[in-house]
Amino acid sequence: MENERFARLGKSTMRHLAMEARETLQRLADFPDNPAAMSLFYQFFSALFTGNHSLPEAKPIIGVMCAQAPLELIHAAGATPLRLCSGAYAYEQAGAEFMPAKSCPLVKATVGMLHVNRALWGDALKSVVIPTTCDQKKKSVDFLTDMGFPVYALEMPPAKESDVARFYWQESVKQFALDLGGITGRKITRQSMRAGIGKVQQGSWLFRKLHELRRTDPPLLLGKDAMLVTNGWFLMEHDSWCAAVTQLIAELEQRRKNAMPAGKRLAPRLLLTGSPPVFPNLKVPLLVEQAGAVIVTDEVCSSSRLLYDAVSYDEGTLDEMVGAVADRSLKPCTCPCLTANRDRLRKIMELTEKFAVDGVVYHALAGCLPYEMEQRQVGKALSAAGIPMLYLETDYSPEDLGQLSTRIEAFIESIKARKRRK
Amino acid sequence: MNSLRRAVNKLNLSRFRFYFQMGAFLLLVYGGYLAINIGDQLPAFSCVFNEQRGGSCYLMGFQHQMALPWKQLFTGRGIGVAIGLLTFIGFFLLLNKAWCGFVCPLGTLQDWITMLRRKLRIRYSTYGEPLFRKLSVIKYVLLALLILIPMGMGNSVFGLPRLNEDFSVPFCMICPGRTVLPLFNGDFSQLAIDFSSRTKMILTALGMAVTGIFLAGSFVKKRFFCLFCPMSALHYLFAKAALLRLGKDGAKCTRCGNCYRACDVGLRSIADDVTSKNMVKDDCMMCLKCVEACPEEGCLKVSFLGLPVYESTEAGFFKRMGKRANGK
Numbered sequence: 229m230e231n232e233r234f235a236r237l238g239k240s241t242m243r244h245l246a247m248e249a250r251e252t253l254q255r256l257a258d259f260p261d262n263p264a265a266m267s268l269f270y271q272f273f274s275a276l277f278t279g280n281h282s283l284p285e286a287k288p289i290i291g292v293m294c295a296q297a298p299l300e301l302i303h304a305a306g307a308t309p310l311r312l313c314s315g316a317y318a319y320e321q322a323g324a325e326f327m328p329a330k331s332c333p334l335v336k337a338t339v340g341m342l343h344v345n346r347a348l349w350g351d352a353l354k355s356v357v358i359p360t361t362c363d364q365k366k367k368s369v370d371f372l373t374d375m376g377f378p379v380y381a382l383e384m385p386p387a388k389e390s391d392v393a394r395f396y397w398q399e400s401v402k403q404f405a406l407d408l409g410g411i412t413g414r415k416i417t418r419q420s421m422r423a424g425i426g427k428v429q430q431g432s433w434l435f436r437k438l439h440e441l442r443r444t445d446p447p448l449l450l451g452k453d454a455m456l457v458t459n460g461w462f463l464m465e466h467d468s469w470c471a472a473v474t475q476l477i478a479e480l481e482q483r484r485k486n487a488m489p490a491g492k493r494l495a496p497r498l499l500l501t502g503s504p505p506v507f508p509n510l511k512v513p514l515l516v517e518q519a520g521a522v523i524v525t526d527e528v529c530s531s532s533r534l535l536y537d538a539v540s541y542d543e544g545t546l547d548e549m550v551g552a553v554a555d556r557s558l559k560p561c562t563c564p565c566l567t568a569n570r571d572r573l574r575k576i577m578e579l580t581e582k583f584a585v586d587g588v589v590y591h592a593l594a595g596c597l598p599y600e601m602e603q604r605q606v607g608k609a610l611s612a613a614g615i616p617m618l619y620l621e622t623d624y625s626p627e628d629l630g631q632l633s634t635r636i637e638a639f640i641e642s643i644k645a646r647k648r649r650k
Numbered sequence: 651m652n653s654l655r656r657a658v659n660k661l662n663l664s665r666f667r668f669y670f671q672m673g674a675f676l677l678l679v680y681g682g683y684l685a686i687n688i689g690d691q692l693p694a695f696s697c698v699f700n701e702q703r704g705g706s707c708y709l710m711g712f713q714h715q716m717a718l719p720w721k722q723l724f725t726g727r728g729i730g731v732a733i734g735l736l737t738f739i740g741f742f743l744l745l746n747k748a749w750c751g752f753v754c755p756l757g758t759l760q761d762w763i764t765m766l767r768r769k770l771r772i773r774y775s776t777y778g779e780p781l782f783r784k785l786s787v788i789k790y791v792l793l794a795l796l797i798l799i800p801m802g803m804g805n806s807v808f809g810l811p812r813l814n815e816d817f818s819v820p821f822c823m824i825c826p827g828r829t830v831l832p833l834f835n836g837d838f839s840q841l842a843i844d845f846s847s848r849t850k851m852i853l854t855a856l857g858m859a860v861t862g863i864f865l866a867g868s869f870v871k872k873r874f875f876c877l878f879c880p881m882s883a884l885h886y887l888f889a890k891a892a893l894l895r896l897g898k899d900g901a902k903c904t905r906c907g908n909c910y911r912a913c914d915v916g917l918r919s920i921a922d923d924v925t926s927k928n929m930v931k932d933d934c935m936m937c938l939k940c941v942e943a944c945p946e947e948g949c950l951k952v953s954f955l956g957l958p959v960y961e962s963t964e965a966g967f968f969k970r971m972g973k974r975a976n977g978k
Contacts, residue, residue: 394907395778423975425971426971426972426976427975429968429972429975430972433968433972537906537945538945538971540908540942540943541911542911542912543768544974545773547773548773548774548911552911555906555908560905560906571905574901574924578901
């Protein structure tokens with residue numbers, strides 16, 4: 229009886245997932261002059277979500293549930309990192325069984341995804357790494373363990389400024405490095421660690437180049453595409469992601485020469501901050517850009533926070549490199565789950581200036597309390613700097629599309645009017 | 651000009667610094683053979699006890715001058731003292747704390763000991779930041795003593811009897827520069843305890859102990875001795891006016907801590923302070939490893955008289971780190 233219900237749930241979820249993915253991809257492609265190289269990403273996501281949602285070929289796979297988990301270590305242990313954070317409404321509904329109605333859709337969807345796919349992924353997923361960041365991720369440790377997944381709770385401090393917090397996190401990451409060796413059967417060595425850091429650094433270098441191309445006026449790449457590219461980072465195989473992004477960068481460089489920008493010349497330049505938009509939930513970036521604005525930069529953990537910061541080490545001993553990787557994922561972090569998060573305000577202000585931003589879209593997933601709570605202080609800082617902000621509280625369901633698009637259009641019109649007055 | 655600047659910013663500065671230090675070491679330790687003397691008021695430990703030196707450390711002359719009776723300071727001899735101090739300041743302002751990071755033979759020696767440890771694949775030890783702040787007081791105490799003890803020799807302070815002549819140049823007696831640098835010219839005579847008087851015995855025994863601590867300490871902790879260096883304390887009094895500067899644009903800083911981790915003397919302000927413009931703090935020796943480790947475009951900047959010399963760039967950072975990922 230229970231099994232039958234589970235099988236039915238699995239089937240209907242996969243059907244809904246495929247529909248949802250197809251629709252988002254349709255909307256992504258439905259812009260004039262998308263870069264040809266973007267089709268590599270459209271195809272990847274289409275293949276992944278419209279068939280069976282299967283795991284990558286390269287084994288062993290270590291799933292991670294947060295940008296805080298240092299990928300360098302996973303690469304160094306000879307495993308493939310896979311991001312588990314899900315943006316699918318279909319999975320969210322499957323996860324609703326485990327979590328309260330008002331909790332975070334992202335965590336709900338991730339739990340739902342693992343629940344639905346546990347038979348399919350069971351053995352291939354060697355570990356599910358959950359950094360103890362926000363409360364909801366902390367709590368999912370228990371649900372997922374009960375489901376039978378090999379969960380690894382990576383202990384993270386609630387603050388980052390003090391020496392105590394830094395050493396706590398470093399110790400926790402060092403222990404993770406040791407344990408990873410046991411999980412994958414390949415011990416992390418000096419050489420493999422250096423190569424692991426090199427891999428992530430390569431990604432970060434490509435991301436920074438892309439970042440720079442979005443800064444031009446008018447920008448060369450739309451935010452909805454940039455989001456998809458960074459979403460691909462955790463899901464695609466490392467080399468194919470790098471190859472695809474290199475191709476995209478080359479094409480955008482060419483477009484720069486031919487003066488072929490992505491947005492209209494006077495399109496409002498917006499910054500997106502807040503909860504992470506993860507495919508297929510690209511609702512907000514899509515609505516914003518369909519309304520004629522361009523998201524030129526972002527401060528979200530599925531994009532710039534994930535790839536921007538780069539590790540450096542001095543002497544290159546294993547101990548030092550692991551510590552350096554730990555620092556990279558804690559010290560520059562601007563996640564609102566940390567107390568004293570002034571760095572987030574500084575980062576947003578720096579980005580608004582550097583990218584000549586006209587306005588900010590603050591995206592909060594309903595139930596993602598840390599982001600909802602920081603809305604006020606971010607809004608205050610921005611209004612002091614004379615930059616308008618639109619606060620959107622939404623979830624994965626398509627129900628509020630109409631209401632959202634009205635608000636977004638009004639916001640963009642008001643920015644356009646401001647720009648004309650100037 | 652711009653392409654030159656870009657090329658400079660991509661430099662592996664540590665390698666340049668290694669050769670510069672080597673050159674400075676040769677000049678200051680062996681310069682005497684070529685009759686070179688670049689000055690007697692150098693803001694670096696080019697020890698006077700080393701016969702073949704190419705210039706002299708200011709501290710020895712300074713301690714001698716401090717031993718003058720106060721009355722004489724207001725006569726013609728006072729002009730000599732003032733000129734000495736001004737020459738020292740002049741030298742110092744030119745390079746700022748880079749005297750420590752690029753020139754000082756004792757600093758270079760510590761960096762070589764670090765390299766040896768690195769070759770032996772022994773990891774360095776790290777300490778929490780509060781400890782450093784506590785230790786940084788010691789060098790000011792030493793600076794005060796190296797002024798007050800000679801003064802006590804030349805004058806009767808508060809009616810106390812004058813200190814005896816054996817207290818002459820007290821800091822030199824405990825400085826590892828005196829014992830170690832002459833060794834490079836085959837002079838082992840300083841490596842001994844002087845039993846001619848009780849004062850001398852205590853001072854030279856302390857000197858031997860400090861030498862041992864210097865060698866062992868710098869093997870474990872990068873630039874160990876620099877934390878206690880009274881020359882560094884004297885430097886810092888004038889550092890705000892120096893021509894060579896290390897500045898920071900706080901808005902660009904992500905506080906990732908790369909610079910803090912690279913810092914041999916553990917200055918946390920380099921990573922955490924986003925308001926100060928001047929980053930040369932108390933213990934800083936301007937080795938500029940922080941600039942190399944910074945991935946933010948134009949966040950950390952070295953300038954001379956306001957002209958940019960070297961600054962952190964994205965391209966430079968990724969070039970340097972990319973090479974290391976490939977095992978170079």
